[in-house]
Amino acid sequence: MEEIFLILVGIAWALGTPLIAIMALVRTSGLRAQNDRLASELAGLRRQIASMGSQTSAPPAEAAPAVTPTVEATLAESVMPPPPAPPFVIEPEVPLKAEPEAIVIGSGLPASPAAPPAPPFLQGPEPVNAGWEQRLGARAFLWVGAITLALAAIFLVRYSIEEGYLSPEVRVILAALFGFALIAGAERLRPRDDRVSQALAAAGVAALYGSLLSAVALYGMISKVAAGGGAAALTAFAITLSLRYGIFVAGLAFVGGFLSPAIIGSEQPNTPVLFGYLLAIAAGTLTVIRARGWWVLGWGVLAGSALWTAIWMLADPDLPELHWVGLFLVALAGLFVWASWRRIQEHENPPKDVLALVWASLAVTGGLLVLAIAQDAGQQTAGWLALAAHGIGILAFARWTPRFQFVAGLAPALSLAALALWWWTAGGVPADWNDGRFGWLVTGFGGLYAAAAFALLWNAPRPGFWAALSVSPALSHFLFAWYVLRGTPGVPWGLISVGLAVPFFVGAERLTRWRETMPGASEALGFLAAGVTFFIGAAIPLELNREWITVAYAVELAAVAAISAQLGLVALRRLCWPLLAIVVVRFVVNPEILKYPIGLTPIFNWMLWGYGISIAALVAALRFLRPTGDVRLVRSVEATAALLVFVLLTLEVRSLFQPTSMMTLGASFMERAFYVLVWGAFALAALWKTRLDGDVVALWAWRLSSAPAAAVVLFLQVLVASPVVQPADVGRLPILNGLLLAYAAPAALAALARRWVADVEPDRRLVMVVGGVASILAFAYVSFEVRHFFDPGFERLGFEAQGLELYAYSIVWLLFGVALLALGFLRQAAALRHAGMALVCIVVAKVFLIDMAGLQGLLRVFSFLGLGAALIGLGYAYRRLGFDSK
Numbered sequence: 001m002e003e004i005f006l007i008l009v010g011i012a013w014a015l016g017t018p019l020i021a022i023m024a025l026v027r028t029s030g031l032r033a034q035n036d037r038l039a040s041e042l043a044g045l046r047r048q049i050a051s052m053g054s055q056t057s058a059p060p061a062e063a064a065p066a067v068t069p070t071v072e073a074t075l076a077e078s079v080m081p082p083p084p085a086p087p088f089v090i091e092p093e094v095p096l097k098a099e100p101e102a103i104v105i106g107s108g109l110p111a112s113p114a115a116p117p118a119p120p121f122l123q124g125p126e127p128v129n130a131g132w133e134q135r136l137g138a139r140a141f142l143w144v145g146a147i148t149l150a151l152a153a154i155f156l157v158r159y160s161i162e163e164g165y166l167s168p169e170v171r172v173i174l175a176a177l178f179g180f181a182l183i184a185g186a187e188r189l190r191p192r193d194d195r196v197s198q199a200l201a202a203a204g205v206a207a208l209y210g211s212l213l214s215a216v217a218l219y220g221m222i223s224k225v226a227a228g229g230g231a232a233a234l235t236a237f238a239i240t241l242s243l244r245y246g247i248f249v250a251g252l253a254f255v256g257g258f259l260s261p262a263i264i265g266s267e268q269p270n271t272p273v274l275f276g277y278l279l280a281i282a283a284g285t286l287t288v289i290r291a292r293g294w295w296v297l298g299w300g301v302l303a304g305s306a307l308w309t310a311i312w313m314l315a316d317p318d319l320p321e322l323h324w325v326g327l328f329l330v331a332l333a334g335l336f337v338w339a340s341w342r343r344i345q346e347h348e349n350p351p352k353d354v355l356a357l358v359w360a361s362l363a364v365t366g367g368l369l370v371l372a373i374a375q376d377a378g379q380q381t382a383g384w385l386a387l388a389a390h391g392i393g394i395l396a397f398a399r400w401t402p403r404f405q406f407v408a409g410l411a412p413a414l415s416l417a418a419l420a421l422w423w424w425t426a427g428g429v430p431a432d433w434n435d436g437r438f439g440w441l442v443t444g445f446g447g448l449y450a451a452a453a454f455a456l457l458w459n460a461p462r463p464g465f466w467a468a469l470s471v472s473p474a475l476s477h478f479l480f481a482w483y484v485l486r487g488t489p490g491v492p493w494g495l496i497s498v499g500l501a502v503p504f505f506v507g508a509e510r511l512t513r514w515r516e517t518m519p520g521a522s523e524a525l526g527f528l529a530a531g532v533t534f535f536i537g538a539a540i541p542l543e544l545n546r547e548w549i550t551v552a553y554a555v556e557l558a559a560v561a562a563i564s565a566q567l568g569l570v571a572l573r574r575l576c577w578p579l580l581a582i583v584v585v586r587f588v589v590n591p592e593i594l595k596y597p598i599g600l601t602p603i604f605n606w607m608l609w610g611y612g613i614s615i616a617a618l619v620a621a622l623r624f625l626r627p628t629g630d631v632r633l634v635r636s637v638e639a640t641a642a643l644l645v646f647v648l649l650t651l652e653v654r655s656l657f658q659p660t661s662m663m664t665l666g667a668s669f670m671e672r673a674f675y676v677l678v679w680g681a682f683a684l685a686a687l688w689k690t691r692l693d694g695d696v697v698a699l700w701a702w703r704l705s706s707a708p709a710a711a712v713v714l715f716l717q718v719l720v721a722s723p724v725v726q727p728a729d730v731g732r733l734p735i736l737n738g739l740l741l742a743y744a745a746p747a748a749l750a751a752l753a754r755r756w757v758a759d760v761e762p763d764r765r766l767v768m769v770v771g772g773v774a775s776i777l778a779f780a781y782v783s784f785e786v787r788h789f790f791d792p793g794f795e796r797l798g799f800e801a802q803g804l805e806l807y808a809y810s811i812v813w814l815l816f817g818v819a820l821l822a823l824g825f826l827r828q829a830a831a832l833r834h835a836g837m838a839l840v841c842i843v844v845a846k847v848f849l850i851d852m853a854g855l856q857g858l859l860r861v862f863s864f865l866g867l868g869a870a871l872i873g874l875g876y877a878y879r880r881l882g883f884d885s886k
Contacts (some may be wrong), residue, residue: 012482075095109363172215179207186245193244202252209256213263224264231260232277247294250285254297257281258304271312271321275328278308282332286339293343298336298357302364303334309368319376326372326386329365336361337397344401355403362397362407366390366414374421377433384441387418388448395449399456405465408453412473414482415445423484435488439481446477454507457524464523470507471531474500478535482542496542500534504528526563526572533559538714547610549595550586550848553579554614557637558621565624576621576633580640583614588647591594593661594654615641638697642686646705646761649678652707669721669728672712673742680711680749686751690760699760706753710773713746718780723794724787732792739788750774768831773822775835782812814843 182204190197212234216227239255240634258281261274282301289297309325317324336358343354369390373383391411398408407499419442426433441884450470457466478500482493508528515521541548557579564573587593618641625634651662657671658664667675686701723730723739751774758767787794790805801809820836823829 034787036301045620059736075340127233168221172211172221175211175214179204179211182207183241190244198246198248201241202248205249205252205256209252209260210240213260216264216514224782227264228261228273228277231264232280235260235281236284239288242288246295250288250292250294250297251300254281254285254300257285258308261308265506272324274308274312275324278305279328279331279335282803283335290339290342292345295340295353295357297393298339298361302336302357302361305329306364306368309372313372313375316789317375319372319652322372322376322380323382323386326369326382329369330386330390330393332679333362333365334393337393344403358404359407362394362410365436366394366410367417370414370418370421374425377426378418378422378437380443384418387415388445391415391445391449392452395452395456399460399466402461405462408466408469412445412449412469412476415473417447417474419445419480420479431810435485439485442477443480446474447479449473450503459518460520462523463518463520464527467507467511467524467527468571471504471527471534474504475531476536492537492543492701497535497539497542501532501539504531504535507531522567523569523571526567526569529563530556530560530572530575533563543688547593547606550583551610551613553582553586554617557583558617558624561621563626565628573625573628573630573633576625576637580636580681583618584640584643587614587644589609591663593651598655598659598662600659602659603652605655607648607655608653611644615644615648618644635697639694639700642697642701646679646682646701649682653678669717669723669730670738670761671724672721673738676709676713676746677741677749679705679712683709684749684753687756687760691756694760702760708748709746713743713777715775718776722780723784724797724799727794727797729793734789735785737788739781739784743777743784745776745779747781750777771831771835779813779816779839782816783809786812810843813839816845 041751082331082841182200186197186200186204189200212227212230215221216224222230235253235257238249238256242250242253244615258278261277282305285297285301289295289301305328309329313319314323340354340358344358367385369387373387378384380867389477391414395408396410398405423433423438450473453466453470453473457463457470460466478497485491486493511521511525511528511779515525534552537555537559538552541552557576560572560575560579563569564576579640581705596606597608618637622634622637624642625637652661653671653674656674657668683702683706686705689695689698690702728738730742750770754767754770754774757762757770762769786805786808787801790801817836817839820832822836824831824833824836
């Protein structure tokens, strides 16, 4: 008995202490509110008095003494509180009333026709925002108290379980009664304080969920079917209760409703019952969200639904009842749209969280359908039908809600993702893959969305968007089908492409009749015409091989540029950007190009025709784009054309030396020489165009192409991989051999570039750099020619020389230096003279340091004799010939 008494005392303490605190808080909150209201009214009265004094005109001087005492007396009687001590006069006490009546200012004044009417009563200021103490005491303590009450019930039940005082039935009943008592207390306190009532109601709902889940999960007092019905009823009750007690109760109802199936469980999983229950919970919660605007709970509904769908897919990989889950996901997406429909129809912009919630709900539900179809290996038609219904719903929603028109792109994107994921996960397994089924599905989805978008474009706010959406699903699904089934024999891809162009041609013909009457019809006509041109342009490449697809993209870019220019459609012209990006990616950074069957004919092979036709298409596109004034697009197309020319030249050189092994790493000496030649010639042509018309694209083409040419020839051909370092076959003939192409020709190109570069480059140091490159290459050429004369096969590695070869270097270098000096004197070019003088100095050092010891007999004599005579002649020239020292 003593222990039972202690238990009752503990219960009284656990329940009484927070209840007393809550009642005290309610009373103090009421007094505080009344005090704030009185202070506000007093401040309003004071402002009213000040306003009367400022608005009333000054009375005559003789009337002032008579009026002023009356006003002061009246104010003293009506406003001033009775002071507690002299010297003030104590007014008689006025009996207190429950609600003080309104005080009329100036009621004792004599009537005066000149007096203005009393100003309206001014509302007092709002109470000052509560500080941290108010928030802690009036808010945090409430919710902590509610949580404490719920924990008290839990601890009470736990203690009774541990001690064995109460039977399971009594424990559950007491917990339920405690929950109902808290809800009743919340209803009782609601007229006095909303926050207290919300906290009590939330604690009561938590206690009810605890009692129900304990009854089924801990004690097995009721069957799982009855528990499921009870959970549904309790969730419905809590959701209804949340309309009266706020978002926290709604959140508890949502959490308890979604967690109940996991805790209750089932002997035999029942998919329709589970997802029907979840749909009912989602519908109830979204109804409350629609009524109260608690959009943050929508994210919880979406997350809970997605989590249960994922659990279902992991629990049974075979997905035997996919149609129920598909129906649930489609209905869930519709519920989210319905819940937010009133807000998204407002003329003002709805909150961003509402827009994000709608986008996320459509994307998440569609993504779950895609994952379910992929896990099912595309076997059940119900999954595809659910995805189609989901997509049609998205299109309808986007059409009649202009703010969400771009969400329409989700529909074809999801169907394409489902098809791609199915194809990728099947991995060629015959049991999971069927070419015929894939073909029908890809045709059905592409045709469905194309036809639906075309039907929705009529009288739409932006017909051009829907026309583009009509072309894009047909195009994307067709290209994906070609990529997957391109190895299937007997499929006439070119004929199919032409057939797909026919409906868009018919649609474009219909739009021409409405072009003058329907706003945006011209834009829509342009997109349909672009679709027609692409399908017709792709027919021939598709009948050939995949390498021609990029050519079709380039031709399509020219067609889009022409159509947009003729119709004046800026939106259509923007399609040139993705087409241009595709051409660059597939023709420049795509390593598969090296695997294409280019043929064995040098120069006249696939690369010439593929790149050549694409470059011609880009040039044709420029003819239509330049008049539009779109400078960025024009320069981008020009840069792409120049880049394709550069890549074409490079690949032609590669095919010339490696026709059957384009992907082989490394290059021979002569192959590098040809790279330098074609890159240098390209750079020189770009420099000439820049000098001619100041083209910015040509200027950067010169800079970017001359840099790799100079790097290869100086670093590889001269230093690292020259013939004296790595043996190279340059031919046996003197002069007319590979050295002429490897060094002399690039030197000539650099010399010519030096003459033009000063006209286009502001930095004069670049002129000296280009001249230095030309001089180095010329010096390397004459030096390697001497070596080639004595060692035609470059069989002797290194720079060792002796005898006549050693003397020949001195003679050739000296003649070359003298030639540079003479040219410098003739052209008044200080750089040439300085280069010649430097070379002569090198010869002097060689003669005295190397030839003196390495030469014998007459060769030594001739070496010193020739050098001396040359130096005397140069000295005479410097003394007799005038020149500009600069």
